[in-house]
Structure formats: structure tokens, C-alpha cells
Amino acid sequence: MQGIQDRALIRTGSFIDGQWHQAPQTFTVTNPANGEALAELAQAGRAETEQAVEAAYRAQKAWAAKPAAERARLLMAWHDAMLAAQEDLAGMLTLEQGKPLAEARGEIAYGASYVKWFAEEAVRVYGDTIPAPSADKRLLVVKQPVGVVGSITPWNFPNAMMVRKAAPALAAGCAFVAKPASETPLSALAVAELAQRVGLPDGLFNVVVGTDSQAIGEVLTGHPKIRKFSFTGSTGVGRRLLAQCAEGIKRTSMELGGNAPFIVMADADLDAAVAGLMASKFRNAGQTCVCTNRVLVERPVYQAFTDKLVAALEQLTLGDGTQEGVQVGPLITAKAVAKVEQLVADSLAQGAQLRASLPLPSSLAGHFCAPRVLTEVGNAMPIAQEEIFGPVAALIPFEGEAEAIALANDSEYGLAAYLYSRDIGQVFRLSEALEYGMVGINEGILSNAAAPFGGVKASGHGREGSKYGLDDYLDIKYLCLGGMDK
Numbered sequence: 001m002q003g004i005q006d007r008a009l010i011r012t013g014s015f016i017d018g019q020w021h022q023a024p025q026t027f028t029v030t031n032p033a034n035g036e037a038l039a040e041l042a043q044a045g046r047a048e049t050e051q052a053v054e055a056a057y058r059a060q061k062a063w064a065a066k067p068a069a070e071r072a073r074l075l076m077a078w079h080d081a082m083l084a085a086q087e088d089l090a091g092m093l094t095l096e097q098g099k100p101l102a103e104a105r106g107e108i109a110y111g112a113s114y115v116k117w118f119a120e121e122a123v124r125v126y127g128d129t130i131p132a133p134s135a136d137k138r139l140l141v142v143k144q145p146v147g148v149v150g151s152i153t154p155w156n157f158p159n160a161m162m163v164r165k166a167a168p169a170l171a172a173g174c175a176f177v178a179k180p181a182s183e184t185p186l187s188a189l190a191v192a193e194l195a196q197r198v199g200l201p202d203g204l205f206n207v208v209v210g211t212d213s214q215a216i217g218e219v220l221t222g223h224p225k226i227r228k229f230s231f232t233g234s235t236g237v238g239r240r241l242l243a244q245c246a247e248g249i250k251r252t253s254m255e256l257g258g259n260a261p262f263i264v265m266a267d268a269d270l271d272a273a274v275a276g277l278m279a280s281k282f283r284n285a286g287q288t289c290v291c292t293n294r295v296l297v298e299r300p301v302y303q304a305f306t307d308k309l310v311a312a313l314e315q316l317t318l319g320d321g322t323q324e325g326v327q328v329g330p331l332i333t334a335k336a337v338a339k340v341e342q343l344v345a346d347s348l349a350q351g352a353q354l355r356a357s358l359p360l361p362s363s364l365a366g367h368f369c370a371p372r373v374l375t376e377v378g379n380a381m382p383i384a385q386e387e388i389f390g391p392v393a394a395l396i397p398f399e400g401e402a403e404a405i406a407l408a409n410d411s412e413y414g415l416a417a418y419l420y421s422r423d424i425g426q427v428f429r430l431s432e433a434l435e436y437g438m439v440g441i442n443e444g445i446l447s448n449a450a451a452p453f454g455g456v457k458a459s460g461h462g463r464e465g466s467k468y469g470l471d472d473y474l475d476i477k478y479l480c481l482g483g484m485d486k
């Protein structure tokens, strides 16, 4: 792999109980920008995952028994190591996932910010004393780590989606077994290498890589020693894994799919709205769960907004993410490109109009998808009802607040929504009526470690980050002391 200075960060097998797993059976990680093989990784499956769960179970009690300040110190060392390795981690991430280097650097810093946030939260896990109903009792509440956590994460943020779960889990005193996407395992393994270097105990943090997701997932959702399962990925897979967790009554966090509306009211600052949409829509080539999926524009400004958006689209630079200045890289696979092209074709066939499209340079050999603007889209069209996960903006005109809310909420999803308006009363009426977990108001990028990230409806449950994030990895225990009047 070109450009990675610290070669020991390139790990080619699972990290289990402090050991690097090797196996004769391998799978290939490829560069989506050109299809070239990056590395051959040792396959792991059910047996290795069970080993990892047993190792995590052995390590967890001693980890939870450490003073929180000691856990926090080790987490901060991990954070510092991530930032010290930022350039290499970003370069590796761009090679295996495709996003532009600038975005990859941002993802490394973003992931590390959750480690810092929860290192600081670790020493503030408070309990309660409760006024007793009778003189003979004293009531206490303590919070304890849930135990061993299983985690499965997607390819679109191969560092941050895993670290955003591991940080609160470890801060709370849990142990962790991660399965990253087999398209992008190198980033997760590099983070494990850094965990080992800073001295996280063997068995506490494990990364299992392999293409038999089902087998690995059956262990992480079904093993009796797994007490909590945290998933980030599509709603379809999330539903299946949630059902697998039901048998063992496991705690779950589900960060699932999205279908973000981007509402532009007639009084909006159109230049700010276009800038916000460009950030929200084309980040990671449109492959984020909070990317704008439908652009709802109030009719009086529909034409002016569309013209400004097309002008901004034409400024985008498409290409290999390792090249400085590239703003839109490839999609993760040819299958992902085909899905976007089908959504576009079906919607054009139903009356949508292709308003603008960037040319695809013939020199680009990878899984590239042309950034486009579609207009006259109907909310019932496939491109409006399904998660596009590609660089296509679908514009839908509307009349008035009531229609904006009706269109925005006409989706099974409820992750992120965006609203551009300068009327404070309108902002509050619309924000309160939107059925979404997060609303960006005159802002296209809303994610940070201080905020509760998560959705409602088919976008899942649980929150990552913020003062709420640790609760997903803690159990509340009530202590009732009797005989206190003797």
C-alpha cells in the first residue's frame, strides 16, 4: 500500500485476545478508485468470533474494576496515538474506502474526538440516593457496565463508526468485539494496532474480520456472554440483527438508514442553503446516513435555488481521493453505482428531469458515479423513497409549511433533516413537526461528539456521543438497604 509510512499499521488478520490471527483462507481488499488489490486478509468466522467473545469476557471484569481515571488515561493515550497516526490512518482509509483525503483526515479526527469525549465522561458516571418511603430504608442507584459488547459497522466510515461505539463502551468499563465491513477492514485493524501499542489489556478490544458476516453476526447477536449489541448499517440488516438479539434479550443500539429531507423555505439565505446542501449531499460521494436525500424547495425560490445549485455542482472535482483537491471520489462498489443509476433511470421514466450532470472522465477506471441534479421529482418516486447513497440531488417543489412537513415526514426513516429559514417562528414550528432524530437548522453538517447522534422510526434507536451516549453501555442497579432504623 503506497504512502503509508508506519508499515506496522497495516494488519492483515483479526486481532483477538492480543494476538494477530493468521489463516490460509484469505479475502482481498480492493481500492474502489481503480479496482486494484490492496491487501490479502486472513479469513475469520464463527470459531474466531467465539474466541474473541471469550477473551473479552475474561478481560472485562478486571477492566471494569480499574478506577475510571485509569480507564480514562488509557483512552486518552489511544486518542493521542490516533491523532499522531492521522496521516497514515487517513491514507489507508482513502485507499480502501475511496473518500477524498481531506475527508479521511476529518474522519480520523472525528473518530478520535469520541475517544476524548468519553475519556472525559468516564470519570462522571454518577449514581443517586433517593429519599426513602420509610425510616427503615435507604435507597441507592449505581450504574455498572453492561459487560461484553458486540459491534458491527459499515464501510462508509470505516474508522469513525467503530470508534464511536468502542469509546463509550470502554469508558463505561465494557469489553468490545468488533466486526467491521469486509470491504474496509484495514482501518479498524490499524486502530487495534494502536490500542495494543498504548497498552489496552489483551482481550479488551477485539476486531474480527471476514466475509462470512452472517456467521460472525450470529455469534455477536446470539452468544450468551454478549450482553449488548451495537449496529450501524442498513435498516434491512438492522431489522434482521435486532431479531437475532431478541432471543437473548440483549441491550441494543441501532444506527440505521436515512432519507434526509433538505427543506428550503422562501425566506432562506439561498447562497447559505446551496453551500449547506453541497456539504450535506456530496460528502463521501453521497454515501453517508445523514446525506440529504430529498431537496424540498418552496416554489417562489425553486428556480433561483436550482440555478445556484447547478452552478455549484459544476465546480465539483471528481476523481481518485488520493489526489489533493478531489472533492468527490468513487462509490464503494460497482453494485452501488448500479443501484444509484437504477434509481435515476426509474425516476426519469416517471417524469423527473435531468437538470445537470458532471461528465465522467474516461480516465477514471473505478466505481465512479456522475454528480447530478434531478428536478420535478415526485415524493413517491424511487429516488425520493429509497436511500440514494450516491451523488444525486433530487429536487421537489412545494407550497407552504404544511406541505413541507407532509413531504418531509412521508418516509419510514427518521434520522437527519435539514431546514433553511430565517423566520424563528417558522424554524420552531417546522423543527418540532419533523419526525427525525436530528435537525440541522441553516446548517448542513450536524455531527460532533458533543451531540446525541441517532434516529427514530426505521432509522433505529440509541444515541452515540453526547452526555447521553454512555447510558447505552451502562446498566442501572437499585440498592435497597433495610433495617436502617435499628
Ligand SMILES: NC(=O)c1ccc[n+]([C@@H]2O[C@H](COP(=O)([O-])OP(=O)(O)OC[C@H]3O[C@@H](n4cnc5c(N)ncnc54)[C@H](O)[C@@H]3O)[C@@H](O)[C@H]2O)c1
Residues within 6 Å of the ligand: 152, 153, 154, 155, 156, 157, 161, 179, 180, 181, 182, 213, 214, 215, 216, 217, 218, 232, 233, 234, 235, 237, 238, 240, 241, 254, 255, 256, 257, 258, 288, 289, 290, 387, 415, 459
Ligand atoms: N445511522 C447511522 O449512524 C449510519 C451510519 C453509517 C451508515 N449507515 C447506514 O448503513 C448503510 C450503508 O452501509 P452498508 O452498505 O455497509 O450496510 P449493511 O447493512 O449492508 O452492512 C453493515 C454491516 O453489516 C454487516 N452485515 C451485512 N449483513 C449481515 C448479516 N446478515 N449478519 C451480520 N452482519 C451483516 C456488513 O458486513 C457490514 O459490516 C446505509 O443504509 C446507511 O444509511 C447508518
Ligand SMILES: O=C[C@H](O)CS(=O)(=O)O
Residues within 6 Å of the ligand: 156, 157, 287, 288, 289, 290, 447, 453
Ligand atoms: O454515515 C453515517 C455517519 O454517521 C455520518 S457522520 O459523519 O456521523 O455525520
